[in-house]
Amino acid sequence: MTQSSVRAEGTRGGVRRGAQDHAVAREDGSGRSGDGPGSGHRRREPRRRGRRVLRWSATTLAVLILGTAGAGYLYYEHLNGNIHKGERSSGDAKAQKSRANAAGQTPLNILLIGSDSRNSDENVKLGGAKYDRGSPPLGDVQMLIHLSADRKSAAMVSIPRDTRVDIPKCTDPKTGKVYPATNTIINESLARGGAGCTLATWENLTGVYIDHWITIDFSGVVQMADAIGGVDVCVRQSVWDRPTAAVPGGSGLKLTAGTHKVKGKQALQWLRTRHAWGSDPLRAKAQHMYLNSMIRTLKGQNVFTDTGRLMDLAEAATKSLTVSEEIGTAKKLYDLGMQLKSVPTDRITSLTMPNVQDPQNKDHLVPDGANADKMWQMLRDDVPFDKHGKASAAKKTTAEATKAPSAPDDQIGVTVQNATATSTLGPVSGRAGTIAQALVQKGFTKASKDVTGGLTAQRTVVRYPSAELQGDAQRIAKSLGIPLSSVKQSTDVSGVTLVVGADWRDGTTYPKASAPKAGDLPAGSDAINGSDKGQCMDVYAPYRW
Structure with a gap:
């Protein structure tokens, strides 16, 4: 920038000298400032020199512009090079994309997976147990981010990691290993063919077509938390998630009662804490509180319009995330962020799939029948989870196209x-x-x-x-x-x-279900509105100090 400014000053000087000569010429009305050929020649020289300076400066400016564009392109390619990508679905899934509404819009569903991978020195340091290094990662955090077709509302829906579900047949896209269908807890799906298998598991369970997946590991959470600058969280009692005589392990989270800004390793501890809250579903609630607070923080910082902050966040995000291949560029990730940013915080609802204790194993959960089905229907039909929207506002009903049968x-x-x-x-x-x-x-x-x-x-x-x-x-x-x-x-x-299917267990006429209404949430979903700043976690008594 300094060189460019200096050169511009030289250019302006040349222009001023040419302008003075032109002014003298106008005063005698001759178009020249002298009578003889020699004088005319001398007076044309400054003009040519000025034109040479202008041409030289324009060339320099063009080089600078092209150089800047080149640097921008190289930085963009650098960000793209940071991103790890994988196959969208690696399992046997049958969900179909939602049909577009009258405006040609469709919902957008993104599966966010938090991996417990210990396959790096940093992750082993942050996650504990070295003996787990090299083991297939488990998907301990699984959350579906649903953006409505009109992009005016959003939902973040979690399934607790110990929920027993049907995992379909999956093929690991890296090794080609085929994993047969099984019935076990959902966090094992990540180890049976990668994130694409987890996506297929969700699709079969919910009937919701999922457009993309994004995974993040321990070190990625720390990098992202640092790039954001910290997120406010709250506990009603002082908490220390540590090993006890009855229960080993713990995240190490230690906070006094009240609100704290957590970042780095402490943010990871908050997201991993389970024992101190009392259950896995309550851990999902704490994660929702963190993400809602993070969204409010990013909106308050105007990070999407602050070039410096945006570059820091882009660097951290592209290094921290692995994504399905169709969103594997910095621009596409930025576009996703901008779509989420456009949703008002009071139209964002975070909730957990209604669940009950697994009759086969008291330490596991299973979906809570009709209540879970209602949640999935609301997602499939794009019905807002908050009461500020209209029921099925983004889904216009039109006459279905029919074809004549080929035979009697x-x-x-x-x-x-x-x-x-x-x-x-x-x-x-x-x-x-x-x-x-x-x-x-x-x-x-x-x-x-x-x-x-x-x-x-x-x-x-x-x-x-x-x-x-x-x-x-x-x-x-x-x-x-x-x-x-x-x-x-x-x-x-x-x-x-x-x-x-499971939605038709009796009778010979398909049951007509009443359409769910906006904000009519199923029981047991433990919903939080994104604008609610008063949320605070209760600490399970053995982990207070």
């Missing part, structure tokens, strides 16, 4: 599968046969049941393999009262296939 009812082939099992309940025996028989009675005489066992699906769906069978699949759905939005094309089937 008695010539339409359809296979019925029983996928009514859930993490909490076993399958309803004979469900496929019951629905197949109901179809036969309706005139679909080629309907048959599939005897394959162990199938699970959150929602009932009719699948068809190719476009010419779409009308057949729609005809089957209509006859049973299944909405046409649940008719999906899929390469996983060879003919029209009706998958009877």
